Every structure is written in C-alpha cells, then in structure tokens.
Amino acid sequence: MTDLNSKEILLKENEKLRFELAIAHETKDARTAQLLKSEERLALAMCGASDGLWDWNIETDEVYYSPRWKSMLGYDEHELENNLNAWTSLVHTDDNPYLVNEVQTLLSGDTDSFEVEIRMHHKMGHEVYIRSRGFKVIRNSKSEPVRLIGTHVDITLQKKAELFGARHSNILEMIAKGDTASAVYTEIALMYEERHLGMRCSMLELDGRKLLHGAAPSLPKAYCEAVHGLINGPEIGSCGASSFTGKRVLVEDISIDPKWKDLKTVALPYGMRCCWSEPIKSSSGDILGAFGMYLDYPSLPNEEELNALKSAAQLASIVMDREQNQKRIRNLAYTDELTSLSSRSHFYLGVEELILISARDQKKFALLYIDLDNFKNVNDTFGHDMGDLLLINVAQRLKTACREGDFIARLSGDEFCIAINDEVNDYGAAHVAERCLELVSQPLALAGRNFTPSCSIGIAHYPDNGTDLRTILKAADTALYYAKDLGKNRYAFYDVGLTQKAEYRVKIERSLREAIENQQLSVVYQPKIDMRTGRIVSVEALSRWEHPQLGHISPVDFIGMAEQIGMIKELTEWVLKTACQQMVVWKDAGFSSIRMAVNISSSHFLDRDLLPLIDRVIKDTGIMPGDLELEISEGVVQTNEENLAVFRHLKERGVLLTIDDFGVGYSSLASLKHLSIDFLKIDKYFIDDMLIDNKAKLLVSSMIEMGHNMGHKVTAEGVEKEEQFDMLQSFGCDSAQGYLFSKPTSAAQILRLLGKKLTG
Ligand code: C2E
Ligand code: CA
Numbered sequence: 001m002t003d004l005n006s007k008e009i010l011l012k013e014n015e016k017l018r019f020e021l022a023i024a025h026e027t028k029d030a031r032t033a034q035l036l037k038s039e040e041r042l043a044l045a046m047c048g049a050s051d052g053l054w055d056w057n058i059e060t061d062e063v064y065y066s067p068r069w070k071s072m073l074g075y076d077e078h079e080l081e082n083n084l085n086a087w088t089s090l091v092h093t094d095d096n097p098y099l100v101n102e103v104q105t106l107l108s109g110d111t112d113s114f115e116v117e118i119r120m121h122h123k124m125g126h127e128v129y130i131r132s133r134g135f136k137v138i139r140n141s142k143s144e145p146v147r148l149i150g151t152h153v154d155i156t157l158q159k160k161a162e163l164f165g166a167r168h169s170n171i172l173e174m175i176a177k178g179d180t181a182s183a184v185y186t187e188i189a190l191m192y193e194e195r196h197l198g199m200r201c202s203m204l205e206l207d208g209r210k211l212l213h214g215a216a217p218s219l220p221k222a223y224c225e226a227v228h229g230l231i232n233g234p235e236i237g238s239c240g241a242s243s244f245t246g247k248r249v250l251v252e253d254i255s256i257d258p259k260w261k262d263l264k265t266v267a268l269p270y271g272m273r274c275c276w277s278e279p280i281k282s283s284s285g286d287i288l289g290a291f292g293m294y295l296d297y298p299s300l301p302n303e304e305e306l307n308a309l310k311s312a313a314q315l316a317s318i319v320m321d322r323e324q325n326q327k328r329i330r331n332l333a334y335t336d337e338l339t340s341l342s343s344r345s346h347f348y349l350g351v352e353e354l355i356l357i358s359a360r361d362q363k364k365f366a367l368l369y370i371d372l373d374n375f376k377n378v379n380d381t382f383g384h385d386m387g388d389l390l391l392i393n394v395a396q397r398l399k400t401a402c403r404e405g406d407f408i409a410r411l412s413g414d415e416f417c418i419a420i421n422d423e424v425n426d427y428g429a430a431h432v433a434e435r436c437l438e439l440v441s442q443p444l445a446l447a448g449r450n451f452t453p454s455c456s457i458g459i460a461h462y463p464d465n466g467t468d469l470r471t472i473l474k475a476a477d478t479a480l481y482y483a484k485d486l487g488k489n490r491y492a493f494y495d496v497g498l499t500q501k502a503e504y505r506v507k508i509e510r511s512l513r514e515a516i517e518n519q520q521l522s523v524v525y526q527p528k529i530d531m532r533t534g535r536i537v538s539v540e541a542l543s544r545w546e547h548p549q550l551g552h553i554s555p556v557d558f559i560g561m562a563e564q565i566g567m568i569k570e571l572t573e574w575v576l577k578t579a580c581q582q583m584v585v586w587k588d589a590g591f592s593s594i595r596m597a598v599n600i601s602s603s604h605f606l607d608r609d610l611l612p613l614i615d616r617v618i619k620d621t622g623i624m625p626g627d628l629e630l631e632i633s634e635g636v637v638q639t640n641e642e643n644l645a646v647f648r649h650l651k652e653r654g655v656l657l658t659i660d661d662f663g664v665g666y667s668s669l670a671s672l673k674h675l676s677i678d679f680l681k682i683d684k685y686f687i688d689d690m691l692i693d694n695k696a697k698l699l700v701s702s703m704i705e706m707g708h709n710m711g712h713k714v715t716a717e718g719v720e721k722e723e724q725f726d727m728l729q730s731f732g733c734d735s736a737q738g739y740l741f742s743k744p745t746s747a748a749q750i751l752r753l754l755g756k757k758l759t760g
C-alpha cells in the first residue's frame with residue numbers, strides 16, 4: 001500500500017517537473033536559460049539533491065541529461081552528447097537488456113513508469129550502481145507518448161553494502177562448512193577489495209616467526225613470493241611489524257617509511273604505496289598472522305577504512321584460529337606422545353600413501369619392523385618409568401639411524417616401524433637395519449645401572465612381499481619372528497634367502513670400506529707395448545683386494561661395490577696417488593719415457609671433485625701431466641655439454657685420455673669427433689674373436705683405420721697370442737697390452753721389464 005502511495009506522489013511530482021522541463025526545452029528565451037541553469041535546484045525540490053535527470057524527446061530523438069546525471073558518471077557538462085547512444089553505451093552490457101526492455105514496455109503503453117537497477121561505467125573505469133526511473137509524457141492527440149523523462153540515483157554505496165553483506169554471510173557459511181582456509185582467505189580479501197575501490201588485501205599466517213603466504217588474490221606473485229618465508233620483525237614491512245608487535249601498523253608512504261626499507265624494492269614497482277596492517281589474533285590473544293591493506297597512493301585510513309581493517313582481521317582470525325586448532329589436533333593424533341615419533345595411525349596413512357606412489361612410479365620400498373629384545377624384563381626390573389626412558393632413548397637412536405625421507409613411527413609398546421623409500425636393491429634396508437642394531441645396542445644408564453639394550457628387526461618389501469598395508473606389515477612381522485628365532489639382536493628378511501645374501505654383502509661392504517680407509521688394497525701394473533719397438537711405453541695400474549677370509553675379490557665386483565657405498569672417490573684417489581708415486585720412482589731410476597694409466601670409473605667421471613683431485617695428485621706427486629693417462633670407459637662418451645666440458649678441462653691440463661673398452665658400448669665414431677682424446681683402446685672381446693671371425697677382424701682393422709683418421713692412437717687389449725700381435729701389427733695398431741707380454745704384476749717386476757724388448 002505504502003509503495004503504491006509513494007509512487008503516486010512521485011508521479012505527480014514528476015508530472016510537474018516534466019511540465020517545467022518541457023517549457024525549458026522548447027522555448028529558447030532568457031527564462032528558459034535560467035530555468036535550465038536552475039534545473040539542479042528544481043530537481044532538488046522535486047527529487048532530492050543527489051538525483052540526475054534525463055528527458056528523451058521521442059519525436060526529435062534528442063535526450064537531455066542534467067549536469068548531475070553526467071557528474072554521477074564523472075563527466076562534465078559538455079562531455080556527453082545529447083542522444084540515446086551516450087546513455088546506452090555507458091550501461092553495463094549485462095544490464096542493457098533490462099533497461100531496453102523496461103523502456104519498450106513503457107513505450108508500448110502497458111505501464112506508466114519503470115524502475116530498474118543498472119550498472120554504468122564511470123569515466124574513471126569503475127562501475128556505478130544506478131537506480132533509473134522513467135515516466136511517460138503523453139501529449140499528442142493520438143495519446144501517444146511524446147517523451148520519456150526520468151531520474152538517476154547513485155545507489156553504489158547501498159548496493160556495495162548489500163553485496164558486502166551477502167559476501168560476508170557467504171564467507172561465514174564457507175567457514176561453517178569447513179572450506180579450505182586459503183579459499184576463505186581469498187574470499188575475505190576479495191570482499192574488502194570490492195568494497196573499497198583500488199584496495200588490495202593480503203593475509204599472512206605466522207608459523208613460529210615465519211610469515212607464510214595465506215592469500216593475496218590481487219597482489220603480484222613476485223611480491224608474495226618475496227614475503228613468503230620471511231622472519232617477522234619490527235622492520236619487515238607493515239605486516240611483519242604488526243605480527244611481531246601485535247599492534248596495528250599504519251604506513252602512509254612505503255617509499256619513505258623505515259619499516260619498508262628492505263621490502264620497498266619489491267612493493268613500489270607494483271604500485272603499492274601505502275600499507276595498513278592489523279595483527280590477526282586468536283580468541284586467547286595469540287598472534288596468528290596479519291591482515292594487510294594496500295593502496296596505490298600514499299594515504300592513511302579514514303574511519304570507515306579503519307573499521308574495515310579491524311573487521312577483516314577479525315574475520316580472518318576465525319579461520320586462522322580454526323586452522324591452528326586443527327593443526328594441534330592433527331599433531332596430537334599423529335604423534336606418539338612419549339617418543340615424539342609418528343603415531344601408528346599416522347604411519348599407516350603414510351604407508352598407504354607410499355604404496356600409491358610406489359605403484360605409480362613402479363618403485364620398491366622396505367618396511368622394517370623393530371622390536372626391543374626382552375623389554376618386559378626392563379619394566380619388571382627397573383620399573384615403568386625407566387622403561388619409558390629407555391623407549392625415548394631408543395626412539396632417538398632409531399631416528400639417527402634413519403636417512404632423510406625415511407618414515408619412522410612407534411606402533412605400540414616397544415614396537416617401532418621404519419618405511420624406507422625408493423629401495424633400488426635389498427641392501428639399503430639391510431644397511432639401515434645394521435645401523436639400528438648398532439646404535440640401539442650402545443649401553444646406557446638406567447636407574448644408576450649400566451644397561452645394554454638390543455632389538456630385532458624384520459624386513460619386508462613392497463611389492464615383493466605384499467601390495468597392501470596389511471600384508472606387508474604382516475610379512476615384516478613374520479620376518480621379525482625369524483630374527484628373534486635366530487637369536488635376537490639381528491635382522492631377518494621375509495625372504496629367507498635374502499637374509500644370508502644381505503649379511504654377506506653388508507659384511508664385505510664393511511670390510512671394503514675398512515680396506516679403502518686403511519689402505520689395505522694393492523696396485524699391480526700391466527705394461528702397454530709399443531708395436532714397433534716392442535718396449536713398454538706405458539703401464540696400467542689395476543687395483544687388487546685380498547680379503548682376509550674370502551680371498552681374492554675381483555675388481556669388477558669391488559669397484560662396483562665401492563661405487564654403491566660411495567667410496568669410489570677415496571679408492572680412485574688412493575690408486576692415483578700410489579701409481580703416480582710409483583712412476584716417480586721409476587723415472588728416478590732412469591726410465592724417463594713411460595706413462596702411467598689409471599682407470600676412472602664412469603660414476604666418478606662426472607663428479608665435480610674429479611678435476612680438483614687430478615690437480616691435487618699432480619701437484620703432490622710432482623709428475624708431469626703428460627705422463628698421466630686416464631682410462632675412461634666408453635659409457636661416458638656422450639656429447640652432452642656436461643661431459644664435453646670435463647673432457648675439455650682435462651685436456652687443458654695436458655693429461656692424456658683413453659677411451660677404454662672401445663667397441664662394446666656401441667658409441668658412434670661420430671660422437672668421438674667432438675672429444676679431444678688421445679687413445680682408443682679396442683676391447684678384448686674383439687681381439688679374442690679376431691682370429692676365428694672374419695667380421696671381427698674386419699671390425700678391428702676398420703676401428704684402427706678410423707681411429708687414425710680422427711687423429712687418435714689405437715691400443716689393443718687382451719692380446720694373448722703371437723698371431724693376434726702379428727695381425728694387429730699389419731693393421732697399423734700403435735700399442736698392445738695383454739698376457740702375451742705380461743700379466744698385471746708388481747712394481748718390482750715391472751722395473752725388471754722396463755727397457756727390455758718384450759716381443760719376439
Ligand atoms: P680394464 O680396465 O679393461 O682392465 C683390463 C682387465 O683385463 C684387467 O682385469 C686385466 O687384468 C685384464 N687383462 C689384461 N690383459 C689380459 C689378457 O691378455 N687376457 C685376459 N684374460 N685378461 C687380461 P682386472 O685387473 O681384473 O680389472 C678388471 C676391471 O676392473 C678393469 O678393466 C677396470 O675396469 C676395473 N679396475 C681395475 N682396477 C681399477 C681401478 O683402480 N679403478 C677403476 N676405476 N677400475 C679398476
Ligand atoms: Ca683399463
């Protein structure tokens with residue numbers, strides 16, 4: 001009822017207005033001009049101070065827009081044309097159809113007036129919400145409308161408040177529904193940005209004193225990244241300071257404020273000029289983070305903006321508080337209270353996830369099931385408190401035995417479990433198990449008495465012993481009983497055969513480590529003969545290992561092992577030093593023209609320690625770089641930049657380079673072209689076949705020829721027969737090595753061979 005009444009009153013008032021306006025438009029006398037000028041006043045009387053007026057003459061198609069109508073959109077009196085297009089082009093495209101529809105219904109005579117809310121473009125680029133009203137003026141004889149007149153009211157503030165309200169309740173709903181924190185943070189930021197023109201908002205969470213990016217949908221990524229991870233402090237921007245002091249920080253001008261002296265370089269380029277920050281606090285007053293508001297001009301907040309800042313921080317605190325609580329709850333559920341290791345439930349989740357990842361990547365992992373030996377006795381003898389103390393201690397020791405990325409947990413009582421990621425062979429698990437046994441069995445004082453704990457370990461593998469959590473756990477548990485059965489204080493695999501293999505392997509790996517560390521290896525030397533003179537031009541150093549119990553172990557085996565246990569650098573260094581020192585002795589004995597060849601394993605070749613190592617040995621032993629040959633297997637002959645650079649650097653030092661085992665690696669001769677090498681050493685495999693297989697013979701002769709064409713000298717290895725020697729000589733091969741001349745032998749024996757002719 002009231003609505004109808006007010007409409008009627010409005011209609012009447014507008015009838016009056018319409019009349020006055022009509023006069024003003026049609027008569028161009030002084031009175032009209034004055035009327036036009038006083039239009040604003042007239043409107044004030046009719047419609048209220050903030051209304052703009054429009055008047056569309058349907059017959060002439062002219063439109064009159066009042067100054068207020070224009071200024072509402074940021075335009076001056078003469079900036080808009082007096083036609084309908086000036087209007088429609090400023091209406092938001094989504095809202096245009098509504099307006100057109102309302103106008104058409106009005107014209108068609110079904111209604112007398114319309115009222116519609118539309119968005120229009122302000123000259124500055126932003127949107128203005130307008131309530132547009134229109135009325136018909138029927139004056140001609142056929143009772144057709146001759147003009148439409150109406151008003152515009154700027155309802156932006158009201159509209160924004162409404163939208164803000166809607167967004168606000170939406171955010172509360174999101175929080176209630178448990179939406180992710182980052183989604184809620186983003187909504188909060190966007191809500192305040194929408195309400196305050198040109199404002200950009202950010203939320204930072206505190207982790208200890210570290211500032212973590214929460215949300216900042218409108219700030220540049222580079223800025224967010226620069227701030228993420230910073231430690232808060234009084235001079236770490238506005239938010240770093242407010243989260244540090246717990247007090248609001250209002251920076252009017254980033255470019256001169258000392259709090260921004262370090263950070264301004266990442267803010268100013270993106271037009272961030274002022275920043276106001278409110279600490280975000282929990283219900284108990286703890287500082288959780290900071291809410292920041294940025295503008296692209298220096299400014300301090302007015303009362304409304306200040307209220308916005310406070311309420312934004314409050315809203316954010318609801319979510320942050322929830323997050324922190326959840327984190328605490330998760331931590332409680334996921335950690336074992338006594339030992340601070342992961343809890344059983346956390347471990348199970350972790351292993352389930354590991355199964356998924358390993359299935360996807362087709363990888364193995366191992367599960368170590370660890371149980372303390374005779375733990376019950378400890379509780380009975382020393383009491384439960386001491387039992388707890390032991391468990392804490394053991395947990396710490398087991399943790400030390402783990403490598404990065406291993407997942408350790410206490411399952412219950414004295415049972416622990418470790419998941420070892422990315423197992424390439426079965427020995428990694430055995431190594432960790434060994435370390436666990438060793439560390440756990442260190443003595444400790446319990447209730448003033450010395451006590452030596454021990455544990456047993458069962459090992460199972462995914463996928464070999466099970467592809468789901470239950471099965472693998474059961475397999476590891478079964479293995480644990482094998483270990484207990486075998487006498488405790490040891491590990492056992494679920495696959496019984498593996499236990500022995502792993503034990504053997506771990507044992508010799510340990511003795512190899514000792515042998516290398518204590519320099520218990522030896523070096524033998526095998527001559528390389530110049531094909532023309534029959535004399536030794538060079539000797540190859542080959543390492544030997546005599547195991548005290550296992551006897552002679554082939555270098556093919558222990559070199560590979562040294563690579564796996566990460567001892568190859570130490571081994572190479574020792575061989576290089578020993579061989580070079582030996583050569584100095586021979587030179588001093590008068591044999592000045594021989595060289596020393598040392599094998600470099602391919603896994604060491606790309607190590608960045610190789611070049612410094614070579615330099616060190618040359619310097620320490622005083623040999624000439626040109627007296628040293630490095631034999632590198634064909635596997636590293638790849639023309640990627642990394643490899644080429646190593647070849648180049650070695651060459652720059654004047655060291656000679658040999659491609660070893662040439663021919664078996666199928667590297668194309670073309671790829672050799674890029675490498676500055678000196679020798680090709682044809683593999684024994686071809687030399688063996690040469691006498692019985694014509695193809696092999698042809699291959700050897702062409703390898704020699706092509707090697708020469710590329711400027712390399714060619715060596716043949718594994719020469720055992722005179723016929724091979726003769727044939728190689730006829731092909732023009734430069735040098736040869738093999739049992740025909742000498743087996744690898746002692747330095748003393750080499751001294752006897754030096755200078756002698758070793759051929760026919
Ligand atoms: P390689 O570099 O191809 O060394 C040649 C191997 O063939 C040596 O075996 C040598 O004793 C053997 N050999 C030489 N002439 C004859 C022959 O006429 N007949 C037969 N049947 N064999 C012959 P060894 O000493 O057992 O070494 C095996 C491999 O172990 C070497 O192959 C080399 O790759 C590696 N190696 C040995 N010592 C070292 C070392 O100090 N460092 C590195 N990185 N690798 C080494
Ligand atoms: Ca070699």
Ligand code: CA
Binds near residue numbers: 660
């Ligand atoms: Ca070889």
